Amino acid sequence: xxxxxxxxxxxxxxxxxxxxxxxxxxxxxxxxxxxxxxxxxxxxxxxxxxxxxxxxxxxxxxxxxxxxxxxxxxxxxxxxxxxxxxxxxxxxxxxxxxxxxxxxxxxxxxxxxxxxxxxxxxxxxxxxxxxxxxxxxxxxxxx
Numbered sequence: 001x002x003x004x005x006x007x008x009x010x011x012x013x014x015x016x017x018x019x020x021x022x023x024x025x026x027x028x029x030x031x032x033x034x035x036x037x038x039x040x041x042x043x044x045x046x047x048x049x050x051x052x053x054x055x056x057x058x059x060x061x062x063x064x065x066x067x068x069x070x071x072x073x074x075x076x077x078x079x080x081x082x083x084x085x086x087x088x089x090x091x092x093x094x095x096x097x098x099x100x101x102x103x104x105x106x107x108x109x110x111x112x113x114x115x116x117x118x119x120x121x122x123x124x125x126x127x128x129x130x131x132x133x134x135x136x137x138x139x140x141x142x143x
Contacts, residue, residue, distance in 0.1 A: 034099050034129040036136040048141070054094055055137040062091045066130050073119055082111050100129045
């Protein structure tokens with residue numbers, strides 16, 4: 001089942017996001033490798049111009065959200081780190097990249113538990129995953 005949250009650029013949580021979110025309940029890609037599946041994106045969204053727009057937003061927003069997360073973790077700011085993790089979850093959810101989403105969930109769980117000491121490892125792995133995904137996103141034919 002697919003739920004689309006169009007409400008003028010707002011997701012179900014009420015936070016403003018610059019992209020239309022497509023959430024899949026119970027669906028997860030099979031692969032644990034970090035990559036963009038362009039065939040899957042084409043099957044899901046169809047319109048190559050729309051996919052290119054998603055990827056343009058992703059390549060701009062995801063690195064800045066990761067930087068916000070890094071800065072918040074360095075400062076011990078759990079609230080800001082939670083907001084950055086939420087942004088990353090939404091951005092990565094559109095691309096349906098389950099391995100990167102698992103890392104965000106691991107970080108979010110650590111934040112909820114107040115365990116900031118466990119987060120540098122997952123944050124570093126997420127940063128590396130985002131670098132790979134951004135590089136792949138820039139190679140999409142229309143972007």
